[in-house]
Amino acid sequence: MGNFLPSTDAQCKEMLNVIGVSSVGELYADIPRAMREKAAEAVNELPKGVSEFEALDAMRALAKKNRVFDAIFRGAGAYWHHIPAVVSRVAAKEAFVTAYTPYQPEISQGILQTIFEYQTILCELTGMDAGNASVYDGATAAAEAAAMCRERNRTLTLLAGGLNPESIETVRTYSFGADAEYAIVPNKEGRLDLDALKTALNTGVASLILQSPNYFGVVEDIPAIAELVHAAGAKLVVSMNPTAMVLLRSPGECGADVAIGDGQPLGIPLSYGGPYLGFMACKKEMIRKLPGRIVGQTADAAGRRCFVLTLQAREQHIRREKASSNICSNQALCALTAAAYCSAMGPQGMGEVARACYDNAHYLAAKLGKIKGFELAYPGAPFFHEFVTGTPADLTERALKALGEKNILGGLPVEGGILWCATERNTSAQIDALVETVKAVIA
Amino acid sequence: MKLSFERSVPGRRGCRAPQSAAPHAAIEESLLRKLPPRLPELSETDVSRHFSELERQVYGVNDGFYPLGSCTMKYNPAVNEQAASLEGFSGIHPLQPVESAQGAIEALVRAKELLCQLVGMDEMTFQPAAGAHGEFLGLLLIKRYHEERGDCARKKIIVPDSAHGTNPATASMAGFTVINIPSAQDGTVDLAALRAAVGPDTAGLMLTNPNTLGIFDKNILEITDIVHGAGGLCYYDGANMNAVMGAARPGDMGFDAVHLNLHKTFSTPHGGGGPGAGAVGCKECLTPYLPNRLPVRLADGTFGYADSEHSVGRMKFFCGNFLVVLRALTYITMLGGDGLQEASENAVLNANYLRALLKSELPAANEGFCMHEFVVSLESLKKETGVSAMDVAKSFIDAGMHPPTMYFPLIVHEALMFEPTETEGKETLDAAAEAVRNILARAKTEPEALHLAPVTTPIGRPDEVGAARNPILRYDFTEADQ
Structure with missing residues (x-):
């Protein structure tokens, strides 16, 4: 294969004749000559094209310079789950992969229906009434949620101290754009300080963005927080790991107005951080404030059920500067992957995964917690599949190094210790090996 | 056709999760979900057939001619998918130590060096996940630039009425007032209207060239001069870059920042709406404001990340849509300049x-x-x-x-x-x-x-x-x- 250009030289010549020019250069006549020469010179300095074999070989060489760990005990926003083979195969289906946004519903029912199924699954997981077709990731979902909750007289966004720091940074960036204010409500002993929240809540607060289980793994008391937030007339946005939603009370059950998060755990590979899946779902009252694409059910003239992109009056291509968000491309294929994952696992399989994550993480915590220097930072606080050990910095470094030598990726160093994660993939044998390695470091 | 929920049979099941040998851990009753989510209960055969049937109702690039203007629906090379599925890329954690992800960072650095050369920019980030996300970053760079110079009255972004809808929507999101200027009949910028629109409140101009009518604006140097002359900066919407690789560089046209839709010009698939990638390049004057965690080549020949205290902040998690960038790099490597x-x-x-x-x-x-x-x-x-x-x-x-x-x-x-x-x-x-x-x-x-x-x-x-x-x-x- 070459450069993907089908027309032969002879055909190109015929085409030029039909156009009425003798060279492609004439078609570029509007570009100033000096500008063209400079551009040509610049591409000339780029490496020349190579065969497919050589290009792939270069990529293989790069891939080899990355280390693929035998076991990963690190989460912090990206989770190491098994992806069923059928899910990978569905996600690689050519038409799904190569199609454009389904603006032409008559030839896009497959994508539209999949997104409709995805939206339904999302509502079931989150306990919400409606969801959008995706945003970029969990961090931008938080930023978009902050924007959708702002009202004329309520412009302040509160961010829980347990929100993923990268989400906090992203909300900060978007707030800089919107000239909007935000404030961080601190944590106390690993979870949101309710007294600090009470102090922070006032009539100018638009929303609180809360993560549960939070960045440090701790499950927050969402119902109590919801009560405080609602009493102050503000909205509660809950960011939750979708795997946790299968076992723990969903954002909807706990009184959230908007549920957000990252759908990467639903069949999307780690991929060094992307592409992932930002999800957003909300209660009925807020549907018209949701950003991004939304698929709705309708019928054709013959009464056949079908699906279309709907409520487009919110979007940039219609509303331009008055749109609720500028989002255009989203993460549609990742949403499709998540729908395929949830369909392939079903309620039972998803429940098993969630339970295995919970059990493995608690087994790991129990074992690690007995080692000196690896005591749990927040003993007694409920957690799902992540937790922090209050490990001092020098010990952290030594432990992670020793684990690395066994090709195990240990937890993430965070303020106050190490943030560990275990999923259904972390077998007891792996956990035992990890614990033995850490013990050896201490000894 | 049936929805997955309509195919569901109570009690039927698909994939099994590995059973944990760890003891069953106790869990507080009040934390537990009361009812399981009503997900479809299907066998693996059901799932396979369901999605095969759905796929037949989708028209992809390989199904035929796809002349969808402004979307660049070119063929998506098969080799891109092979490269992206290498375990050394798909199986690595975004927060693993930099010394264990040298190939990934090198890929990002290589892609940015090639693309900067192609478009005439000095630095580039791959954090934005899409074109519109890139536009947003581009305008935040411009906003921070003026702010840091104490030039705080620059609140207006000029957008021709022929622009993509994302341009005005982005300008609003970035806190600017949008000044729509009329275009000539061929979509080119009306120079008189532009001259009348610029002033001490001009933050910048957003433009795509060739424009949305497919015309290369031959006055481009004059246009960017007018904006610069008024103290504004120029942002290039790279949606139409597929026309001018090797023929004109946004940097040489006078633009200060640019986004490239890797899912258009650089052959990565559209995925039925995404994921894409919006690489943002800029000239030196805007470099300090780029998002942190900028992939760089270090003095000792290894690769790492650089932060700047002037950065506008983070656009999303981690390094952006990494696998999309890899596909684009595969394509660029294969085609060459x-x-x-x-x-x-x-x-x-x-x-x-x-x-x-x-x-x-x-x-x-x-x-x-x-x-x-x-x-x-x-x-x-x-x-x-x-x-x-x-x-x-x-x-x-x-x-x-x-x-x-x-x-x-x-x-x-x-x-x-x-x-x-x-x-x-x-x-x-x-x-x-x-x-x-x-x-x-x-x-x-x-x-x-x-x-x-x-x-x-x-x-x-x-x-x-x-x-x-x-x-x-x-x-x-x-x-x-x-």
């Missing part, structure tokens, strides 16, 4: 050829040559026959092609916008032109039939008004139970 230039030349050749074939039936919205896409107006056809741009577009479907973009740009009435891309051969373009002639002939003889198109698809035109008026956004289980 010469191949990229050839790609653009052929994109322009194909567009002008198709335009020439259709000239007698469908006069283009403007004179002269076009770049990689062109726009026609069906206003007179509609007056004569009642057949609209929508009717003609829908008739494309019955002819086995994807319709061109409809009703864009907004400044052309009854617009259809064609972008054939370079990966189509002459026969495809000939056949497309023939099909268009047939459709137009039918418009004159049996206009009623065209109002009903398409008729070869599983469904006819959906009731979109009803969908918006009475939104049904999820499957209703109660209905099924009754």
Whole structure:
């Protein structure tokens, strides 16, 4: 294969004749000559094209310079789950992969229906009434949620101290754009300080963005927080790991107005951080404030059920500067992957995964917690599949190094210790090996 | 066809999770979910067949001609997918130590060096996940630039009325007031209108060149000069970059920042709406404001990340849509500088050829040559026959092609916008032109039939008004139970 250009030289010549020019250069006549020469010179300095074999070989060489760990005990926003083979195969289906946004519903029912199924699954997981077709990731979902909750007289966004720091940074960036204010409500002993929240809540607060289980793994008391937030007339946005939603009370059950998060755990590979899946779902009252694409059910003239992109009056291509968000491309294929994952696992399989994550993480915590220097930072606080050990910095470094030598990726160093994660993939044998390695470091 | 929920059989199951040998850990009752989510209960066969049936109701790039203007629906090379699925890329954690991810960071650095050279920029980030996300970052860079200089009155962004909808939407999101300026009939910037619009409150200009009518604005240097002269900066919307690789660099046109849609120009697939990647490049004056975690080549020859205290902040998690960047890097490596230039030349050749074939039936919205896409107006056809741009577009479907973009740009009435891309051969373009002639002939003889198109698809035109008026956004289980 070459450069993907089908027309032969002879055909190109015929085409030029039909156009009425003798060279492609004439078609570029509007570009100033000096500008063209400079551009040509610049591409000339780029490496020349190579065969497919050589290009792939270069990529293989790069891939080899990355280390693929035998076991990963690190989460912090990206989770190491098994992806069923059928899910990978569905996600690689050519038409799904190569199609454009389904603006032409008559030839896009497959994508539209999949997104409709995805939206339904999302509502079931989150306990919400409606969801959008995706945003970029969990961090931008938080930023978009902050924007959708702002009202004329309520412009302040509160961010829980347990929100993923990268989400906090992203909300900060978007707030800089919107000239909007935000404030961080601190944590106390690993979870949101309710007294600090009470102090922070006032009539100018638009929303609180809360993560549960939070960045440090701790499950927050969402119902109590919801009560405080609602009493102050503000909205509660809950960011939750979708795997946790299968076992723990969903954002909807706990009184959230908007549920957000990252759908990467639903069949999307780690991929060094992307592409992932930002999800957003909300209660009925807020549907018209949701950003991004939304698929709705309708019928054709013959009464056949079908699906279309709907409520487009919110979007940039219609509303331009008055749109609720500028989002255009989203993460549609990742949403499709998540729908395929949830369909392939079903309620039972998803429940098993969630339970295995919970059990493995608690087994790991129990074992690690007995080692000196690896005591749990927040003993007694409920957690799902992540937790922090209050490990001092020098010990952290030594432990992670020793684990690395066994090709195990240990937890993430965070303020106050190490943030560990275990999923259904972390077998007891792996956990035992990890614990033995850490013990050896201490000894 | 049935929804997955309608195929569901209570008690049927698909994949099993590995059983944990760890002891069952206790969990507080009050934390537990009361009812399980109503997910479909399917076997693996059911799931496979369900999605195969769905796939048959999708028109992808490999199903035929896809001249969707402004979307650059070129062929997505198979090798890109192979590269992205290498375990050394797909199986690595974004927060693993940099020394264990040297290949990944090197890939990002290599991609940015090649692309900076191609577009004439000094630095680049891959954090934005899409074109619109890149635009947002671009405007935040401009906002921070003015702020850091204490130039705080610059609150306005100038956008021509021929621009993509994302441009004004982005400017609003970035806290600017949008000044829409009228375009000349061919979509080029009206210099007098621009001169009248700029002033001490101008933060910058957003422009795509070639513009959305597929015309290269030959006054581009004067345009960027006018904006710079007023103290503003110039942002290049790279959506139309596929026309000018090796022919013109945004940096040389006078732009200070640019985004590139890797899912358009650099052949990564559109995924039915995403994921894409919006690489943002900028000149040195904006470099300090780029998002942190900027992939860099270190003095010792290894690769790492750089932070700046002036950064506008983070755009999203981690390093952006990494696997999309990898696909683009594979493509760029394979084509090389010469191949990229050839790609653009052929994109322009194909567009002008198709335009020439259709000239007698469908006069283009403007004179002269076009770049990689062109726009026609069906206003007179509609007056004569009642057949609209929508009717003609829908008739494309019955002819086995994807319709061109409809009703864009907004400044052309009854617009259809064609972008054939370079990966189509002459026969495809000939056949497309023939099909268009047939459709137009039918418009004159049996206009009623065209109002009903398409008729070869599983469904006819959906009731979109009803969908918006009475939104049904999820499957209703109660209905099924009754």
